Amino acid sequence: MSDVTPVVQGRNLVKRYGHVTAIDNSDFELLPGEILAVIGDNGAGKSSIVKAICGATVPDAGEILIEGEPVHFTSPIEARERGIEIVYQTLALSPALSIADNMFMGREIRKKGWMGDWLKMLDKKEMERFAREKLTELGLMTVQSITQPVETLSGGQRQGVAVARAAAFATKFIIMDEPTAALGVKESRRVLELILDVKSRGIPIILISHNMPHVFEVADRIHIHRLGRRLCTINPNDYSMSDAVAMMTGAMEPPDDLRAA
Amino acid sequence: MSDTPGAARKGQEYEQTLDRSDKNVAAFQRQHSPIEKAQHVLHDNPTLVPVIVLILSLLIFWAIAGGRFFSAFNLSLIMQQVSIIGMLAAAQSLIIITAGIDLSVAAIMVLMSVIMGNLAVFMGIPSVIAILVGFVGGAAAGLFNGLLITKVRLPPFITTLGTWSIYYALLLWLSGAQSIRGTDIDTNAPFLKFFGNTIKMGGANVTYGSLLMIVVFLVLWYMLNKTAWGRHVYAVGDDKEAADLSGIRTDRILISVYMVAGFVCAVAAWASIGRVGSISPQSFYEGNLQSITAVVIGGISLFGGRGSIMGALFGALIVGVFQSGLRMAGVDVLWQVFAIGWLIIIAVAIDQWIRRVSA
Numbered sequence: 001m002s003d004v005t006p007v008v009q010g011r012n013l014v015k016r017y018g019h020v021t022a023i024d025n026s027d028f029e030l031l032p033g034e035i036l037a038v039i040g041d042n043g044a045g046k047s048s049i050v051k052a053i054c055g056a057t058v059p060d061a062g063e064i065l066i067e068g069e070p071v072h073f074t075s076p077i078e079a080r081e082r083g084i085e086i087v088y089q090t091l092a093l094s095p096a097l098s099i100a101d102n103m104f105m106g107r108e109i110r111k112k113g114w115m116g117d118w119l120k121m122l123d124k125k126e127m128e129r130f131a132r133e134k135l136t137e138l139g140l141m142t143v144q145s146i147t148q149p150v151e152t153l154s155g156g157q158r159q160g161v162a163v164a165r166a167a168a169f170a171t172k173f174i175i176m177d178e179p180t181a182a183l184g185v186k187e188s189r190r191v192l193e194l195i196l197d198v199k200s201r202g203i204p205i206i207l208i209s210h211n212m213p214h215v216f217e218v219a220d221r222i223h224i225h226r227l228g229r230r231l232c233t234i235n236p237n238d239y240s241m242s243d244a245v246a247m248m249t250g251a252m253e254p255p256d257d258l259r260a261a
Numbered sequence: 262m263s264d265t266p267g268a269a270r271k272g273q274e275y276e277q278t279l280d281r282s283d284k285n286v287a288a289f290q291r292q293h294s295p296i297e298k299a300q301h302v303l304h305d306n307p308t309l310v311p312v313i314v315l316i317l318s319l320l321i322f323w324a325i326a327g328g329r330f331f332s333a334f335n336l337s338l339i340m341q342q343v344s345i346i347g348m349l350a351a352a353q354s355l356i357i358i359t360a361g362i363d364l365s366v367a368a369i370m371v372l373m374s375v376i377m378g379n380l381a382v383f384m385g386i387p388s389v390i391a392i393l394v395g396f397v398g399g400a401a402a403g404l405f406n407g408l409l410i411t412k413v414r415l416p417p418f419i420t421t422l423g424t425w426s427i428y429y430a431l432l433l434w435l436s437g438a439q440s441i442r443g444t445d446i447d448t449n450a451p452f453l454k455f456f457g458n459t460i461k462m463g464g465a466n467v468t469y470g471s472l473l474m475i476v477v478f479l480v481l482w483y484m485l486n487k488t489a490w491g492r493h494v495y496a497v498g499d500d501k502e503a504a505d506l507s508g509i510r511t512d513r514i515l516i517s518v519y520m521v522a523g524f525v526c527a528v529a530a531w532a533s534i535g536r537v538g539s540i541s542p543q544s545f546y547e548g549n550l551q552s553i554t555a556v557v558i559g560g561i562s563l564f565g566g567r568g569s570i571m572g573a574l575f576g577a578l579i580v581g582v583f584q585s586g587l588r589m590a591g592v593d594v595l596w597q598v599f600a601i602g603w604l605i606i607i608a609v610a611i612d613q614w615i616r617r618v619s620a
Contacts, residue, residue, distance in 0.1 A: 077508045092506035094499040096566045101492055106508035108489035120488040149305075189276060 013062035022048035024228035040225030055079040083171030095151035156187030311575035322586030337465035343581035348529035350555035352522035360565025361417035367548025368428035373530035378540040381450035388452035403523020407516035457535030499566025
């Protein structure tokens, strides 16, 4: 494990908001090709540490390395330029705009030549082709048309568009925040399949979730966060869901050999 | 995952029956009732409503008032009459698409026409430079609105209610509450009246100002629909938070929208000198509300993110057609106002109904 360079590594991260220490000297690491689930009680600081990694907040101390190289993101836009994509719990889609418009929001393709250079004309055909290709790859073309507004899609389909957008542009890794929280049983199943599908393309995923069955099903490793720091990282095959819940709530001590430094 | 067909799927115990469940749930659901179908069509094409209303009102007034109404001369006159409010409505549309509202558009326009007039007519500065100063001033007035809304975080309604008064007071001060007479403009700076020139085609008298209005709408339509900036404007109006998370610098987009709107108001200012023939600080006092009227009748949602700017053009034309048609039918002016009021209410009601469309 130590001979692989982590895709992203956080060392001794600290973030304080006034008197509250949201991240307390925490470590973090995501290995190539894995799905790392991050679990923790409400207020444990799961989202704080993930925000620090994607540039949404700037940690007060500690360092973040991407493929071994130190980075200092000050906004998610910078992280995105490095190939880090985030699927927000709210999805961050514009309901009245089309699927293609949403997929390219903030990174539209312009036409080649003077039309694009001088008139800033968008290459809608190319964007629609690319969006269709990406959705088809992920088996999501049950939607009628790539130009239909996102608000006409079901919850699962919207999640699919958000995941497809992340998968299409991520080169380093994807962060998914509670991707199944708002979905029904069948749609959750579909999204879990999508997550595994994205993983099979070699893109590692950080999965934040409260849903233990989903976590245990797809995760390769589980990062348990408690009181602002990493308590331990466990292999889901070695522990039960109740062990994980016991550890994250403090009812059970983590095994000594896994205890984070 | 599973390369052996039929291998037990990794999943939760309670989900094992899912294989037998109805797989169609994620598929697109079809509505059947014709009303729901109409609702869907309108939802996809919000500009259809004003187009239909415009065509119907043209036909109805043709039937009532006859050929005098439906003549090339009268139709070109309607265009001319709505050209200034139409351009203000174009500026207003941009702002309403971002879920904002601008009560100061007409004040910016009249202020800029006063500045153009003062510079060119009284100070002897070349008209072209006076006009350019007005354009820069319009963009600056919009910038001021935009900064208050994004940096000071004031609601657009309150901001522009305030700047409406500020710009109005400024224009009264700069003009000394006096009009600049048309004859003074003709002798000192005739170029200010450029857009009052007409092209005669058959019986029609098409002013340059009417054509300018069409050009303004086409350019803004292009910007909104064919450029990344336009997509971002819609995204900001649709869901600002989502746009932020998608990496759109929403404040920058909002400021640019208010600046473009201010600039369009200044273009309308130049055209208004040709349209009115003089520069009057008292003119277009109701222009702010009339521009909102045109936008709303044009099917652009006051909640932002929805509607085509072309709707505002049709909205302005509908108002013009109603006023002209009712006048020719010999109806008292008060009933014209009455009819416009109903048009606004019905337009907003239709917008609400369309927005309730079930996915």
